[in-house]
Amino acid sequence: MIRLIVTLVAACLVVEGAEERIQWFRHDKFGMFIHWGPYSLLAGEWQGQRVPVGSEAEWIMQRFNIPVKQYREMAHGLDPEKFNAQEIVALAKRTGMKYVVITAKHHDGFAMYRSKVSNYNIVDWTAFKRDPVEELSRECRKAGIRFCVYYSHREDWDHPDGYGNNWDYDRTRKNFERYLEEKSKPQLRELLTNYGPLGLVWFDRGMDTPQQTAEFVKLVRTLQPNCLINGRVGNYAQDLMGDYQNMNDNGMPAGGLDEYWETPQTLNGTWGYSRFDQQWKTPGVVIRRLVEIVSKGGNYLLNIGPMADGTIPAPSVAVLEQVGAWMRKNGDSIYGTSACPMEFPWGRCTIKDNRLFLHVFSPPADGILRVSGLRNPVRTAYALLEPSRKLAVRGSGGVTAISLPPGGRDENDTVIVAEIAGKLETEPFVLTQGSDLGFELDTMAAATSGKAAKRFNREGKFHIARWTAPEDSATWTLLISQAGTYSVRIRYAARPESAGARYVLNVGPQSLEGAVEQTGPWYQYRTFDLGMAKIEKAGRYLVTMHPAESAGHNLMYLQSVVLQPVGVPQMID
Numbered sequence: 001m002i003r004l005i006v007t008l009v010a011a012c013l014v015v016e017g018a019e020e021r022i023q024w025f026r027h028d029k030f031g032m033f034i035h036w037g038p039y040s041l042l043a044g045e046w047q048g049q050r051v052p053v054g055s056e057a058e059w060i061m062q063r064f065n066i067p068v069k070q071y072r073e074m075a076h077g078l079d080p081e082k083f084n085a086q087e088i089v090a091l092a093k094r095t096g097m098k099y100v101v102i103t104a105k106h107h108d109g110f111a112m113y114r115s116k117v118s119n120y121n122i123v124d125w126t127a128f129k130r131d132p133v134e135e136l137s138r139e140c141r142k143a144g145i146r147f148c149v150y151y152s153h154r155e156d157w158d159h160p161d162g163y164g165n166n167w168d169y170d171r172t173r174k175n176f177e178r179y180l181e182e183k184s185k186p187q188l189r190e191l192l193t194n195y196g197p198l199g200l201v202w203f204d205r206g207m208d209t210p211q212q213t214a215e216f217v218k219l220v221r222t223l224q225p226n227c228l229i230n231g232r233v234g235n236y237a238q239d240l241m242g243d244y245q246n247m248n249d250n251g252m253p254a255g256g257l258d259e260y261w262e263t264p265q266t267l268n269g270t271w272g273y274s275r276f277d278q279q280w281k282t283p284g285v286v287i288r289r290l291v292e293i294v295s296k297g298g299n300y301l302l303n304i305g306p307m308a309d310g311t312i313p314a315p316s317v318a319v320l321e322q323v324g325a326w327m328r329k330n331g332d333s334i335y336g337t338s339a340c341p342m343e344f345p346w347g348r349c350t351i352k353d354n355r356l357f358l359h360v361f362s363p364p365a366d367g368i369l370r371v372s373g374l375r376n377p378v379r380t381a382y383a384l385l386e387p388s389r390k391l392a393v394r395g396s397g398g399v400t401a402i403s404l405p406p407g408g409r410d411e412n413d414t415v416i417v418a419e420i421a422g423k424l425e426t427e428p429f430v431l432t433q434g435s436d437l438g439f440e441l442d443t444m445a446a447a448t449s450g451k452a453a454k455r456f457n458r459e460g461k462f463h464i465a466r467w468t469a470p471e472d473s474a475t476w477t478l479l480i481s482q483a484g485t486y487s488v489r490i491r492y493a494a495r496p497e498s499a500g501a502r503y504v505l506n507v508g509p510q511s512l513e514g515a516v517e518q519t520g521p522w523y524q525y526r527t528f529d530l531g532m533a534k535i536e537k538a539g540r541y542l543v544t545m546h547p548a549e550s551a552g553h554n555l556m557y558l559q560s561v562v563l564q565p566v567g568v569p570q571m572i573d
């Protein structure tokens with residue numbers, strides 16, 4: 001009996017639910033990406049041909065169709081004698097990054113770790129003889145940084161059956177399953193077995209079919225149940241099968257999302273090192289991107305591309321040092337915070353409990369910070385770095401005005417703390433009528449409740465999904481200045497199993513009903529007419545959308561509702 005209990009407790013400790021598993025990721029916000037491989041040795045140039053600045057230097061093999069034989073020959077020369085895992089991890093830590101993701105294998109197929117699956121790996125193939133993945137994992141553990149690996153599970157330009165190399169290998173004769181069984185899965189198994197607990201596995205260029213994706217998910221869950229899986233384990237045109245969504249490379253959503261997400265971004269225009277690309281982002285840009293991402297509920301995975309000898313390009317170190325200096329002082333306004341739905345002309349906000357962090361990117365000339373859209377009273381306000389000096393706060397007409405301190409400004413982002421009374425409440429976003437008198441009620445303008453969630457559709461578009469019951473709803477607030485009749489159209493994608501499900505769209509007091517029509521497998525948005533709505537007089541109206549009844553699955557991927565005046569609108573007194 002006791003043994004049984006012990007076993008059960010142990011099982012509970014290891015196998016966490018999805019929500020518990022992702023807690024650290026939600027808290028930590030900021031990670032280091034490392035792109036490093038034989039392409040770093042080419043540094044953006046092959047036989048006099050250069051990868052254009054702003055393009056991905058780690059794609060050089062594919063860009064110039066370098067034959068496998070020659071690329072393999074070149075890879076023998078990788079000998080990163082200056083590689084120092086301790087220094088890299090220390091840099092990540094000084095920058096305020098909490099997880100490190102290293103390319104264990106990129107699309108070129110070369111393993112940067114000791115692999116028994118293929119001798120095309122840094123230990124067996126080069127004079128280096130060391131395992132950088134092992135060294136990094138050890139240093140991360142010592143430093144309290146989560147160690148993670150990137151593994152290109154689908155693309156492999158070296159393996160005859162891998163995806164992507166059609167210059168050496170005949171596409172029609174490939175047996176993709178053979179590549180998966182011979183190389184991709186066994187190598188992933190090695191990574192999940194030999195390097196201790198991994199924070200996450202970062203897959204790229206998702207699998208073709210959901211069945212294939214499920215096998216990779218299962219492999220990770222079986223070997224390391226607490227390890228996170230990024231969204232790109234699966235295809236962008238399919239539903240999310242990992243733990244969180246990734247934006248497209250260097251992507252930034254237009255607004256906040258109601259799901260866990262991360263954006264991978266580079267410090268210049270390439271991931272792998274290029275000696276030609278010296279277009280480095282400034283520390284200010286990096287700091288403000290971090291803040292913007294966190295203000296929208298996301299994580300920032302920021303890349304460095306070490307050189308072939310293992311050293312990190314000095315300009316990128318310099319940028320990270322300055323980001324780190326800001327983070328050491330202001331990290332409290334980043335870690336453990338949540339998204340904040342307000343955006344301001346002068347900056348962004350993040351929130352933790354009753355502390356609203358106002359990130360001032362460009363201080364107003366008159367020194368008065370106007371916070372519009374906040375419904376809560378502000379109890380007290382002060383600069384994060386100077387809590388003892390209280391700032392004057394005045395509230396009038398829905399705008400809270402905070403007097404900025406005269407000194408102590410940070411040129412990149414000065415953080416002001418506003419302690420609010422109660423749970424954050426903000427004014428809804430109000431849509432107003434433009435010259436064509438139409439309204440587009442899109443995802444970003446919506447307020448969601450229940451399970452309805454704003455999501456990234458992974459082809460770069462946004463929608464609202466997870467509607468399963470009438471309480472899952474989205475609401476838009478409209479200021480209609482022109483009375484009259486409006487046509488109502490709805491744009492969505494829906495899978496076959498949703499066909500026929502009924503939904504309700506309320507326009508003010510009027511209720512329109514529709515039945516979902518399927519639009520194809522995934523994300524094939526179409527527009528449907530829902531009828532007319534009569535607006536008797538100008539004013540403020542709510543438009544609300546929700547399923548008519550409970551269903552076991554998602555109703556649709558709603559992109560927008562469009563209201564367009566028909567006929568001649570009445571003029572208003």
Ligand code: H79
Pocket residue numbers: 035055056058059062063204205249264271
């Ligand atoms: O690892 C980094 C990229 O190499 C990888 N994702 C990040 C994290 C990635 N995989 N696929 N893609 C990015 C899409 C790639 C597009 C391009 Fe290209 C590569 C654009 C330019 C080079 C494809 C090949 C289009 C032109 C050449």
